Amino acid sequence: MxxxxxxxxxxxxxxxxxxxxxxxxxxxxxxxxxxxxxxxxxxxxxxxTKAALREAVTARWLDRTSRQLSVIVTEEGPAPERLDRWLTALFEAKRHKAGDDPELFATYMTLIGESGGVVDRHVTDLEAQLTTLIEAGVSQGAFHTPSPATTARAVFDATGRFHDPCYAAEWSRPGIAHDFDAVRDLVLRGLRS
Amino acid sequence: MxxxxxxxxxxxxxxxxxxxxxxxxxxxxxxxxxxxxxxxxxxxxxxxTKAALREAVTARWLDRTSRQLSVIVTEEGPAPERLDRWLTALFEAKRHKAGDDPELFATYMTLIGESGGVVDRHVTDLEAQLTTLIEAGVSQGAFHTPSPATTARAVFDATGRFHDPCYAAEWSRPGIAHDFDAVRDLVLRGLRS
Missing domain, CATH: 1.10.10.60 (Homeodomain-like)
Structure with missing residues (x-):
């Protein structure tokens, strides 16, 4: 062989x-x-270099989430419903990464601390996906904003509690799903208004 | 003497x-x-005990912010405008605490790590202030929510990037004021809708 x-x-x-x-x-x-x-x-x-290898493995780990989410962006259908699913899927993916294998998660948190650039690219990628969804909503007449990119960033920031690793310890707390629903509803109402 | x-x-x-x-x-x-x-x-x-003293000094430090903000809650006037000022004042207060005396801020971050209960009470206090503002908005017909307390928590969570110390390093970044405006606008639109 x-x-x-x-x-x-x-x-x-x-x-x-x-x-x-x-x-x-x-x-x-x-x-x-x-x-x-x-x-x-x-x-x-x-x-x-060893640094390049570590950066590549971190990017690969983050990209797994982006790729999963990008499927929702390329689908057809009402943008509000897809944005809802996108935010839910992001929270789910992050929560699983943190909860299913806490040691590997801690390892990646260390690697992320070594190379900020990888995370910046990940965030840029996710915000671009959100921008596409919000643009779709605007052209469907469901969302209202003069700047989909600015609003996408606001949506990303406003939901940080449910995807930013600095909150990972909270994601297994009872009531977190309820908190997520409340923020997601508030954000979707803001986009529709 | x-x-x-x-x-x-x-x-x-x-x-x-x-x-x-x-x-x-x-x-x-x-x-x-x-x-x-x-x-x-x-x-x-x-x-x-030494722990009780440290907890009391931490509570005092956090209460300075709550007291400042409570003035806005007890004022008269349209709730959306007061909520806007309240969120802006919270961000300003936190940003000043972090930026004006970074060593003292780091010290309090250490103390906070020692006693979670103090922060929980601080967050409960701030969420109660937000609830009062949102209730005022509902009775003025400006805000719409079946549960002001749930919505208050959502507003607090959604603006975390601008008051949670885990983001303190970002508060001196150029563009942060723009990011804050975008989230605050989104949240206020959500409340009004």
């Missing part, structure tokens, strides 16, 4: 596994290479 | 000063007593 080709995706998968096993303080590129049965030089051919 | 009476307020003032000078890790009740020229027993007659 020929050896599997060493793709960036395989390296990132192995990196996540190594991070999960050793934690962000101890995980090295040599550990990743060993897990893949290749030399560390082979890893460095795809990711020129 | 007779010695000044040792009041709780004087002890709390001295405690803040001692915390500012030595930091939360090193400040002791003995330091506070020394600053006041009294025995530490005299301090303990007012605050039974």
């Amino acid at each position: 020929p050896p599997e080709t060493l793709t960036p995706e395989r390296i990132l998968e192995a990196t996540e596994e190594v991070l999960r096993r050793y934690g962000p303080a101890k995980a090295t590129v040599v550990d990743v290479a060993r897990a893949l049965g290749v030399s560390h030089g082979s890893v460095y051919r795809h990711f020129r | 007779p010695p000044e009476t040792l009041t709780p307020e004087r002890i709390l003032e001295a405690t803040e000063e001692v915390l500012r000078r030595y930091g939360p890790a090193k400040a002791t009740v003995v330091d506070v007593a020394r600053a006041l020229g009294v025995s530490h027993g005299s301090v303990y007659r007012h605050f039974r």
